[in-house]
Amino acid sequence: MALPAQKTDGADLLLARHPSPSVTTGWAGEAQTYARARLQSMGAPQRRDEYWKFTNPALLIDPETRAAVLETDKVPVFDAVDRLKMVFVDGKFSAELSDDLSLEGVEIEHLSDAMSKDIHWVREVFGVLEARGQTPVARPMAALNTAVAQDGLVIRATAEVSRPISMIYIHQDDSSDAVIHHAIRVEEGASLTILENGPAAARFNKVMEIEVADRAAFNHVRAQGRDHERKATTHMFAVLGEESQLKSFTLTVNGVLTRNEAVIEFKGDNASAHVAGAAAGDGDFHHDDTVFVTHDAVNCESRQVFKKVLRNGATGVFQGKILVKADAQKTDGYQISQGLLLDDDSQFLAKPELEIYADDVACSHGSTCGAVDETALFYLTSRGVPRSEAQDMLVLAFLDEAIQEIEDDALADDIRARLQAWMARRRG
Amino acid sequence: MLEIKNLHVSLEEEEKQILKGVDLTVGAGQVHAIMGPNGSGKSTLSYVLSGRDGYDVTEGSATLLGEDILEMEPEERAAAGLFLAFQYPVEIPGVGNMTFLRTALNGQRKARGEEELNAAEFLKLVREKAKALKIDADMLKRPVNVGFSGGEKKRNEILQMSVLEPKMCIMDETDSGLDVDAMKLVADGVNALRDAGRSFLVITHYQRLLDHIQPDVVHIMADGRIVKSGGPDLALEVENNGYADILSEVA
Numbered sequence: 001m002a003l004p005a006q007k008t009d010g011a012d013l014l015l016a017r018h019p020s021p022s023v024t025t026g027w028a029g030e031a032q033t034y035a036r037a038r039l040q041s042m043g044a045p046q047r048r049d050e051y052w053k054f055t056n057p058a059l060l061i062d063p064e065t066r067a068a069v070l071e072t073d074k075v076p077v078f079d080a081v082d083r084l085k086m087v088f089v090d091g092k093f094s095a096e097l098s099d100d101l102s103l104e105g106v107e108i109e110h111l112s113d114a115m116s117k118d119i120h121w122v123r124e125v126f127g128v129l130e131a132r133g134q135t136p137v138a139r140p141m142a143a144l145n146t147a148v149a150q151d152g153l154v155i156r157a158t159a160e161v162s163r164p165i166s167m168i169y170i171h172q173d174d175s176s177d178a179v180i181h182h183a184i185r186v187e188e189g190a191s192l193t194i195l196e197n198g199p200a201a202a203r204f205n206k207v208m209e210i211e212v213a214d215r216a217a218f219n220h221v222r223a224q225g226r227d228h229e230r231k232a233t234t235h236m237f238a239v240l241g242e243e244s245q246l247k248s249f250t251l252t253v254n255g256v257l258t259r260n261e262a263v264i265e266f267k268g269d270n271a272s273a274h275v276a277g278a279a280a281g282d283g284d285f286h287h288d289d290t291v292f293v294t295h296d297a298v299n300c301e302s303r304q305v306f307k308k309v310l311r312n313g314a315t316g317v318f319q320g321k322i323l324v325k326a327d328a329q330k331t332d333g334y335q336i337s338q339g340l341l342l343d344d345d346s347q348f349l350a351k352p353e354l355e356i357y358a359d360d361v362a363c364s365h366g367s368t369c370g371a372v373d374e375t376a377l378f379y380l381t382s383r384g385v386p387r388s389e390a391q392d393m394l395v396l397a398f399l400d401e402a403i404q405e406i407e408d409d410a411l412a413d414d415i416r417a418r419l420q421a422w423m424a425r426r427r428g
Numbered sequence: 429m430l431e432i433k434n435l436h437v438s439l440e441e442e443e444k445q446i447l448k449g450v451d452l453t454v455g456a457g458q459v460h461a462i463m464g465p466n467g468s469g470k471s472t473l474s475y476v477l478s479g480r481d482g483y484d485v486t487e488g489s490a491t492l493l494g495e496d497i498l499e500m501e502p503e504e505r506a507a508a509g510l511f512l513a514f515q516y517p518v519e520i521p522g523v524g525n526m527t528f529l530r531t532a533l534n535g536q537r538k539a540r541g542e543e544e545l546n547a548a549e550f551l552k553l554v555r556e557k558a559k560a561l562k563i564d565a566d567m568l569k570r571p572v573n574v575g576f577s578g579g580e581k582k583r584n585e586i587l588q589m590s591v592l593e594p595k596m597c598i599m600d601e602t603d604s605g606l607d608v609d610a611m612k613l614v615a616d617g618v619n620a621l622r623d624a625g626r627s628f629l630v631i632t633h634y635q636r637l638l639d640h641i642q643p644d645v646v647h648i649m650a651d652g653r654i655v656k657s658g659g660p661d662l663a664l665e666v667e668n669n670g671y672a673d674i675l676s677e678v679a
Contacts, residue, residue, distance in 0.1 A: 374481065379518040379572075380528065382478050383588060384506035384536035393531065397522025397571075 010044030011140070013063055018148035018179060021115075028115035031127030035146035038131065042138040051137055054317040054349045055288040059231045059257050060141060060203070065177040068202035068229030076168070077197045077223040077418050081411065083166040084108075086153060090171060091178020091201050093151050097170075105159030106192065111152040111181060121211075122154055126183040129209040129237040133263035137292060142235040142261070145207040149181035156185045157192035157216075164219075169198035171227065176201040184210045184218070188241075191217035193408070199227030206234040214241040214268055221411050223418060224260075225253035228284075233259045236275075240300075242268030249406045251415050252279040252287055253422050259288040266293075266300040266328070276305040276405035278415075280395070280422065281314030281346075288317035289337075295328035295358075304335040307402045309395050310346035321353040324361050331356075333363035340398050341371055342391070392423045429493060429627040430454040430477075430596050436487035437469075437476050446472045448652035449488065454596070454645075457624040461638055462631045463663060464649035465671045470631045471515065473649075474600040478512040479505050492596055506532070507539035509595030511588075513602050517581040520572040525584070528572050529554065529591055536592060557590045561617050579610030586617035597621070598629045603637040615640030635667035648674055 021032055045057040059066070086108075087097035093110050101108040114122060127146040133139060155165065167182075178201035186192050190213070200206070212218045224232065232255060238246055252258055262275045279287045293302045308316035318337035339348025350367040372394050380390035396419060403419075406412040430453070437447040446469045454460045464470050476483050477490060479502035490498050497505050520528070534544040545553065558568060561583050573581050582602055589597055599618070603611050618628065618641050630641055638646070638660065646662040647654045650671070655678045656662065666674065 376518050376520045378480050378502060379514065379520065380523075380532070381502040382480075382506060382512055383528070383532035383592065384503050384539070385528070385532045386503050386535050386539075387501065389531060389535065390503075393523050393528070394520070397520065400522045 023115035027123040039143040090176035152181040164193035169200035171199040186216040196222040220248040285314035299330040311342035335365040434488035461643040511594030578605035
């Protein structure tokens with residue numbers, strides 16, 4: 001019995017890093033208790049685990065939070081967007097810096113306030129979608145999050161919400177170890193856009209659970225960076241109802257360790273989910289996208305588009321799975337993951353997986369890894385475009401397929417501008 | 429304008445000598461044509477002059493307006509006034525035609541210490557030039573050469589040429605893949621750019637392009653050398669008798 005004991009130790013070490021939640025009764029208490037038990041049975045992530053082979057979890061499970069001196073952009077991303085700002089400082093919600101929690105068509109509550117209230121729908125979302133997402137693949141850092149999270153937002157959209165809700169994660173303390181948990185429900189026919197940006201913390205653990213009801217739409221655009229020393233593990237757990245839509249895009253520039261997991265499940269027919277990411281890494285950079293899409297309904301469409309540009313020894317990881325259950329006929333599943341290596345020191349590790357039990361489906365996947373197209377580079381430079389700029393043009397073009405997955409054109413342009421600025425800074 | 433002396437070039441990857449002593453002088457305002465059988469080194473000459481990777485210059489020199497271009501990067505050659513119209517213009521998904529052309533023009537201007545054009549000035553310039561080449565606005569908005577027909581791609585090359593206003597234009601088999609009408613449109617574009625301060629080196633297999641773009645001098649290239657030079661009549665001779673006669677005559 002040496003092995004389980006060791007696992008429990010790992011879990012206890014993780015739990016010991018964070019203060020115990022102040023509210024331990026009601027739905028929150030229940031969710032925390034179950035999450036703690038789940039974490040203890042699965043243990044902390046280890047290198048030998050199937051889904052941690054490419055990413056060393058050491059920095060995430062380390063009892064010490066290594067200090068991270070974080071850079072902040074002068075003009076943050078989404079600055080020009082008309083949005084409701086929700087600000088977190090080192091993982092703590094700041095009412096002072098945030099806009100009022102009032103926006104037409106949506107109910108927003110701070111998690112710690114919501115925990116002591118009997119909110120019917122949260123009971124069915126908080127820790128519940130996360131728990132569903134633990135099979136067949138264990139996600140210990142998400143269970144840890146549910147067990148200890150005291151901060152985050154509880155959001156229920158009941159109509160077409162006109163302005164995006166923007167989560168801004170500010171960082172002040174160099175050694176902060178932050179846990180944030182958002183629980184979101186987009187009610188039938190409603191629509192909601194969530195934006196996320198900011199360095200967050202030296203070590204950041206975030207879970208976002210989203211229930212997208214029938215005919216509802218959820219859009220998510222996130223920019224991670226420019227905080228190089230950050231260690232982040234994030235999870236999105238989404239369950240989709242009939243004819244619902246989900247779109248999620250993440251831009252990641254820099255970061256010594258980032259693991260973004262998306263766990264998406266179709267429960268209603270005729271729904272669609274697109275999850276995309278563009279990552280640009282330079283040097284001591286490790287970026288991991290781990291995606292699991294489960295088709296358990298008829299005629300649903302899923303699309304995964306992940307692009308990574310890597311240089312100076314950076315590492316990119318993609319683990320993407322499409323699971324089509326026996327009754328999920330007419331499934332249209334697509335997955336593409338591509339790495340663009342700008343030198344011989346960088347690496348892109350990809351594990352695309354399809355597991356299909358239905359017989360009338362169209363699923364495809366592709367994964368490529370290569371260098372910059374020298375012919376295209378010569379064409380551009382022969383017209384007078386300086387080589388470094390020509391390379392950046394090709395890099396932007398490469399990443400753009402993922403950026404095009406963003407529903408809103410203005411937000412997509414904002415992301416493009418961010419990337420361009422980042423590349424211009426690199427060029428010096 | 430362009431002066432090539434005893435140019436020897438081999439492939440970087442393998443020990444294969446492609447150019448074996450090319451001598452060529454193109455005067456300002458002149459149009460020179462290079463004809464020759466497959467594998468004679470015509471395209472290699474155009475790539476070496478414009479700075480493509482993969483070639484080793486083992487001997488000889490090439491200067492543009494007295495400046496050694498062989499040591500320059502491709503973008504420096506462009507800024508110095510060299511332009512290569514590609515035989516197969518490259519498709520670049522995700523890079524807008526306008527963005528590309530503006531970056532190229534401003535890159536060149538910056539390198540020459542000239543004022544860069546702002547978006548409005550550039551748009552005006554391109555619209556003007558595009559109109560003359562019957563290039564519609566839609567084509568300008570698309571990614572570089574993506575989904576363009578053969579004729580559109582070549583017209584796009586000429587558009588780039590007319591916007592960038594190079595001094596020395598090398599045209600690598602610009603007629604390949606073009607029907608008669610498209611060829612005429614491209615030739616008209618080139619003729620409109622003929623100028624006392626601008627020279628052309630037209631590489632072609634066939635005489636028909638030279639019906640539309642009248643050369644001052646025609647060179648025959650074979651086995652990495654220029655074996656014969658003459659007036660426009662030389663192109664007609666090739667058309668009528670093929671290369672064999674000329675090659676046996678110089679051998």
